[in-house]
Structures are given as C-alpha cells and as structure tokens.
Amino acid sequence: MSNIKASIITIGDELLIGQTIDTNSAWIAQRLNDLGIDIIRRVAVGDLKDAIREALDEELSKAEIILITGGLGPTADDITKPVLCEYFGAEMIVNEQVLQHLKDIFTKRNRPFLERNLKQAEVPDNCTVLFNKMGTAPGMWFEKNSKVIISMPGVPFEMMGIMEDEVIPRFRKRYISDSLIHRSIMTAGEGESYIANKIEDLENALPAHIRLAYLPGYGSVKLRLTGRSNDELRLIKELELRQEEIANRLGDIVIAMDDFPLEYTIGKYFVEKQVTLGLAESCTGGFIAHHLTQVMGSAGYFNGSIVCYQESVKENVLGVKHNTLDEYGAVSEETAIEMAKGALKVLGADYALSVTGLLSAGSESDRVPVGTVWMAIASKEDVKTKHFRFHYDRPRNKEMAVQMGMLMIWKYLHGKL
Amino acid sequence: MSNIKASIITIGDELLIGQTIDTNSAWIAQRLNDLGIDIIRRVAVGDLKDAIREALDEELSKAEIILITGGLGPTADDITKPVLCEYFGAEMIVNEQVLQHLKDIFTKRNRPFLERNLKQAEVPDNCTVLFNKMGTAPGMWFEKNSKVIISMPGVPFEMMGIMEDEVIPRFRKRYISDSLIHRSIMTAGEGESYIANKIEDLENALPAHIRLAYLPGYGSVKLRLTGRSNDELRLIKELELRQEEIANRLGDIVIAMDDFPLEYTIGKYFVEKQVTLGLAESCTGGFIAHHLTQVMGSAGYFNGSIVCYQESVKENVLGVKHNTLDEYGAVSEETAIEMAKGALKVLGADYALSVTGLLSAGSESDRVPVGTVWMAIASKEDVKTKHFRFHYDRPRNKEMAVQMGMLMIWKYLHGKL
Numbered sequence: 004m005s006n007i008k009a010s011i012i013t014i015g016d017e018l019l020i021g022q023t024i025d026t027n028s029a030w031i032a033q034r035l036n037d038l039g040i041d042i043i044r045r046v047a048v049g050d051l052k053d054a055i056r057e058a059l060d061e062e063l064s065k066a067e068i069i070l071i072t073g074g075l076g077p078t079a080d081d082i083t084k085p086v087l088c089e090y091f092g093a094e095m096i097v098n099e100q101v102l103q104h105l106k107d108i109f110t111k112r113n114r115p116f117l118e119r120n121l122k123q124a125e126v127p128d129n130c131t132v133l134f135n136k137m138g139t140a141p142g143m144w145f146e147k148n149s150k151v152i153i154s155m156p157g158v159p160f161e162m163m164g165i166m167e168d169e170v171i172p173r174f175r176k177r178y179i180s181d182s183l184i185h186r187s188i189m190t191a192g193e194g195e196s197y198i199a200n201k202i203e204d205l206e207n208a209l210p211a212h213i214r215l216a217y218l219p220g221y222g223s224v225k226l227r228l229t230g231r232s233n234d235e236l237r238l239i240k241e242l243e244l245r246q247e248e249i250a251n252r253l254g255d256i257v258i259a260m261d262d263f264p265l266e267y268t269i270g271k272y273f274v275e276k277q278v279t280l281g282l283a284e285s286c287t288g289g290f291i292a293h294h295l296t297q298v299m300g301s302a303g304y305f306n307g308s309i310v311c312y313q314e315s316v317k318e319n320v321l322g323v324k325h326n327t328l329d330e331y332g333a334v335s336e337e338t339a340i341e342m343a344k345g346a347l348k349v350l351g352a353d354y355a356l357s358v359t360g361l362l363s364a365g366s367e368s369d370r371v372p373v374g375t376v377w378m379a380i381a382s383k384e385d386v387k388t389k390h391f392r393f394h395y396d397r398p399r400n401k402e403m404a405v406q407m408g409m410l411m412i413w414k415y416l417h418g419k420l
Numbered sequence: 421m422s423n424i425k426a427s428i429i430t431i432g433d434e435l436l437i438g439q440t441i442d443t444n445s446a447w448i449a450q451r452l453n454d455l456g457i458d459i460i461r462r463v464a465v466g467d468l469k470d471a472i473r474e475a476l477d478e479e480l481s482k483a484e485i486i487l488i489t490g491g492l493g494p495t496a497d498d499i500t501k502p503v504l505c506e507y508f509g510a511e512m513i514v515n516e517q518v519l520q521h522l523k524d525i526f527t528k529r530n531r532p533f534l535e536r537n538l539k540q541a542e543v544p545d546n547c548t549v550l551f552n553k554m555g556t557a558p559g560m561w562f563e564k565n566s567k568v569i570i571s572m573p574g575v576p577f578e579m580m581g582i583m584e585d586e587v588i589p590r591f592r593k594r595y596i597s598d599s600l601i602h603r604s605i606m607t608a609g610e611g612e613s614y615i616a617n618k619i620e621d622l623e624n625a626l627p628a629h630i631r632l633a634y635l636p637g638y639g640s641v642k643l644r645l646t647g648r649s650n651d652e653l654r655l656i657k658e659l660e661l662r663q664e665e666i667a668n669r670l671g672d673i674v675i676a677m678d679d680f681p682l683e684y685t686i687g688k689y690f691v692e693k694q695v696t697l698g699l700a701e702s703c704t705g706g707f708i709a710h711h712l713t714q715v716m717g718s719a720g721y722f723n724g725s726i727v728c729y730q731e732s733v734k735e736n737v738l739g740v741k742h743n744t745l746d747e748y749g750a751v752s753e754e755t756a757i758e759m760a761k762g763a764l765k766v767l768g769a770d771y772a773l774s775v776t777g778l779l780s781a782g783s784e785s786d787r788v789p790v791g792t793v794w795m796a797i798a799s800k801e802d803v804k805t806k807h808f809r810f811h812y813d814r815p816r817n818k819e820m821a822v823q824m825g826m827l828m829i830w831k832y833l834h835g836k837l
Binding site: 016017018019020021022023024025026028029030031032033034036041042043044045046047048049054058061076077078079080114117119120158160194195196197199200206214215216217218219227229282284287288289290291292293295296297299301302305306307308309310311312313315316319320349350351363395396397398399401 | 433434435436437438439440441442443445446447448449450451453458459460461462463464465466471475478493494495496497531534536537575577611612613614616617623631632633634635636644646699701704705706707708709710712713714716718719722723724725726727728729730732733736737766767768780812813814815816818
C-alpha cells in the first residue's frame, strides 16, 4: 500500500546563500502528510534556468507531484515563471482575473500600478491559475504525463493561502489513499538513549504499519508514533494503546500526551482551573511572555510579565530589596524568590515564575559562572526554587531557560517540583 | 572564475514530514559563502538506504563538496553511518578518542553508559574523524575521486561546533578562491516593485561580477549587493560606491547600510548616545523586549518592559487611568500615550515605546477592528503616536507589530516620525 510520492523544489539564491530559512517545506510536508502524500525529497536550487530545468527532470523521474516555491517576484532575479513556460512549451498570456486582483491591490494600497506589475498578471497558457488572494503572484498548476507540477510564491503566507484554498482541495479529490495518523508523547528530563533503552522491547514489538520516531528538543524528547492503514478507526485505537503502553513505561518523564508546545499544555491547565499567571523575567527578556501569548486565549489567564533588565527595575517595580541584590547578587536564589513574590503581588496573579541568570559573559560574571540561571515559582502558599547551569551560546541558553521555565510551571502545578 | 561547488544533503524523516525546520542549511550556506564556496543545491531525503545512496550519487555528479547532516543518533531509525560505511566500502572500527569522550560525557551527566552508546564511538575505517565536542556523535570526512564528503549530526549546535573547529579550517587550507563580498541596504515602507522601478537604471548598469538581490521582510525590503573578485580591496570600494549610489536614490526609505536586524541598529544608537529605553507591551507580549535583548550588551541601555496583558496591570503598574480604559478602550491612542508615559516613569528610561492592539478576534473586537494597533513613543520632551492596521493571522500580526515598533523607535530617534 504505497503512498503518493511528492517532491518539493524551492527556488531562490537567498536559500542557497543562507539569507532565508526555509520554513515553507516543513509546513507543506505536514499538510500533505495529513492527506497521506509522502514528501520523498526536497531540493533547493538557485535562480538559474539550467538548475531549475535539471531539478524538474530529476524530481519528475522520482515523484508524482512536484511542488515548487519561490522565484515568482516582480524583480529581474526571479525567473521561475518564464522557465516553466518554456519547460512546458507554453505561451505567456494575461489572466484577466489576476490583472483585476492586482489593480484592486494597488488601488487599495494607494500605489501606482507599474509596467513590471503587469507582468505578474501573465501566466503560461497551458496552466490552471491558482488564485493568490494574499499577494500579487498567482500560483500555477501544470500537468504532464499524468504528473502534477505546482508553482507557488515563496512568501510563506501567500503560499499557505494558495495551498489551503486551491491545492489541497484538488489533491483531496484526485488522490485517494490510506489514513496516516500520528500520536505523540512529550517527555522532559532524559535523553534519547535512555528512552530508547527503557522501551526497547515495546519498540521492537511494533507492527510494520506503525513507526516510532524520536524528536529531541530543548531539554525534551518527543516520541511520535505514526500509523498507516485504510481502517482509520481501528488504527486510532491501536495507536492509542501503544501510546499508553509506552507512556506508562516511561512514567514520570512524560509531561504530555499530545503534540502541542508546552505553552499550550500550560494554558489548558490555567483555563481549566481558572487561575492566573504572572512572570518576572530578567535574562529571558520577555521571551517566556512571548511564548505564552502565542496561545490564542492566553489573555484569559496570563496577566503579564515584568521584564526587569536593570537592578533598578527589580527594586522599584518588583520590590526586590537593595540589600538582597548587594549581598547575593542579581543572579541568586534570594533575588529569584523576591522577584517571584514581587510579580505575584504587582501583577495580581495566582502563580508567578521568576527567572534571573547570566546567559553570556557580562557584568555579573565575577559573581556567578556564565550560564547560571535561578528560577523561583511562587503562589499564595509557598515558593520553590531551582538552579540551572546552561553551557551553550547566548541565544540557545535563552531558549533553554524559556523551556525550563515553562517546564517548571508545569511541574509545580502538577506537584512534581 | 568559477567557485567551488557544494551540495548539502539533509537526512531524516522528521524533515520530510515537517516536524523539523531545517535551520542548519542556511547557517552552513552563510559560512561557506564567506569562503567563496557556493551551495548549488540542497537536498533532503528520509532515513532510507536507497534514498541516501541515490542522493549521494546525484550530488557527487554535480558538486565537489557534499555536506551531510542528520541521521547519526543512537536510535534505530538513524542509519546514515552504516549506509556511508557501505557506500565507501569501509569497515566499522571503534575510535578510542571518541570512546573516551563519550565515557567522560556520561560520567559528567551521571548517566549509565549503554551498549547503544558504544555504537556511537564506531566509525568507518577510511574516514577522518571530526571531533564533536558538543555532543556524542562524531563527524566524518570521506574523500572519493578528489571530492570531499562530510557527515555531521543534525543537532544544530553540534553541527556548528564541528564546522567551526574541524571543517572550515580544512576548507580554508584546501580551497583557494575569489573573495565574495556583500553590502546591504535596509529599507522600510515601500515594496519590491517600487524600489526596483526607482533604481532600474542603476541595477542595469551593474557590472557582471556584482549582483543585486531583493529580500523582503516584515514591512521592509533588504537590498543585497554581492560582488566577486580576486582583488578584494578594489571590490569593496566598488561595492560601497554602488551601495551609496542606490541608497542616495532611495532617500528616506533607507534605514540602515548594513545587514543587521533593526534591534542591532537601534542598540548602536543607544550605546553611542548613552541613553536608555523602556517598553510597555500589551499585544506584542514581550516579543519586542525579546528582540532587543538578543543583542549582546543590551543590558547597557535596555531597562525593561512592562508586559501588561490585563487592564489591571496597565492601571496598577503603568498608571493608566481607569477612566481612559473605560472611555477609549485598551486599544486606543489615549491608552497608548498613558502606557508610554507610565513606562518612561516606572522604568526610569529616557525613551519608552508602548504597543497596544488587537491581533486576533477577542474581547476588544467590538470596539476596534481586528488587526488594529496603537503605538506611542515618549521622551521627556514629547509623545508621538501611530496607528496601524494589520491584516494577517495572529503570529504574523505580532511579528509585524514588533518590526513596526522597532522602526518607530528608529524613526523617532532620527527625527523622521
């Protein structure tokens, strides 16, 4: 029972010189995966005619669907459209719907409609136009020897709009295939090897249509079970049985049975219990607050964060004692405790987490080693603290502190701290 | 004068099903680009023997250097090492240096050394081991018909460590090539087409060894000039002349003549003028503070941010009047002004930016349309405000607000608001 095979070709010099990180491919892969379409390869090439043609030849020999992103801008370095036009032996014609859409956009934005914008309304005469409601460059759908070749802009939200509105509905109609179902287990505190060893017999006993993958993150490992079958209901039952079996074996290191980032798992708890959260962030500089507020509805339980990058803010806003800062330093258990208690009070929250640390060499480096972070979590009942030492560079230490901070909230709420 | 050609092969099912975004490739590309090595293609394949072998065959036919990342973990789904061993006709042997390193790591972490970890010390007998000081899986350097094939772990900071310590120094010795120099112009406020039209004659007059690329971002477009020559000093002069010519033509929309994110451009100003900055963030939820504190040394000028996700925090911490919130709403010019003034005072800063908005449908949606954002910037002298309306989804609206907020700071400081 083999799946439909697809390849992604991303076009653009900016991808090859590392100016842009390709987030499109992961998004496309996830969406197609849900339809039972497998991405078997992803290829990135530059804005060069021969490289694009060669990539098309190669991927057409391996896959039934080719998804192309990028190279559709109005500037001279973007050549995807003329190359595709030639590749599929077509003529360029103006598409009236696209032209009208372009004129509307320019009127709305109060910008002059330029000659080079007119070019954006042209499409090869043998393609189906995929309407781009989010931008100016239309998507294109070609067919050749019953294979499908789709070209879309590289701008993420334009590509996403075309995929959702135009491509995925067509794929649903055209390809019938097995269901592909995922179940995940989120763990924290142990590494891949430890987990693999602990569940070796369970992993070996998995049937051929269920695969297990280990996805390590910051201080966490996600286990993902993927099953494939034409009997969806039975597959779900089977997967959930395996998921439970593995989670039971792993015990305390399991923090969630789903695929959501920690901020969603935490958010769910606060919504259910109708309690609120506040933060006092020094070294994480507002990044925990950012993560928490990515969750739609977080305004219902997240009160705010005091980002206190200076000692004066710790004192004046959070009420940390001058003595405490002098005697123990800004990066200390004592300061963390007073920050958490201060945030609890000033933000009027039921729980408050504080984070203070030294992520890279700086003024505090004579008092604590680089990478030292203290956290405290306070409620009306008590305060608990935790000491960390991270060994990476500044951005990674910050990301680690964010994840460990959210994990600390989770553990405190579940009586595991 | 053609450059050395390199291909990147990334291995791992997680990349093809979209669980992981490939940030490694962009990083590798940037580092190699500085050496004058061109990435001509990037290919991602799954953890499948035939797919890996086929990718190796193909890329070896096109490039002189193949960089492979991923598939070196200790779990059963990772097969890169045995596949490479077979591909290069080698035998597996234990490397003593790696073995000792592994044992040290496990002792330090107080974890048992397992049978499957021993496997990580094994390497094909015809490769040069690239020491991985950041992790357990060693890198490997193979040569075949004077081409170089390098295998590294997919964990970003492990790969980066091996590249910096082992790969790049070897590349420097082995390959001599032209210098590749970039010069950038950061613009804000106009789109690609507008800019392309405005500088069309200058772009057409560029010599063959200088290329211009347009890199659109959130509310900004970066122009990047790339030159290639064996006369580095002359090339730099030439590039800077073209850069100035284009910047002069574009006038007011130019915000920086370098390649740094806005937070660095802003940071430089604050360091030079020895003044300080504070924030009051509602809808951006600490994300502006996060951006500003990504800059090493930001503690020298960034005082902090009051992330006020509740009206009570706006009132109690920032001193926004209850009446103002009642009469005009949390998302209003009046509230933004009081937030900025409050932040100026409570954070003891010379300048303060406030942001309040409605990024997605919520409680304020009856008072203002979704996507409405008000910002205010205050100093001891005055307050200026700006109204925005973003039309995207929640995460993108947040990112837009962050970039527009930083741009507002920049413009205010330069008297352009």
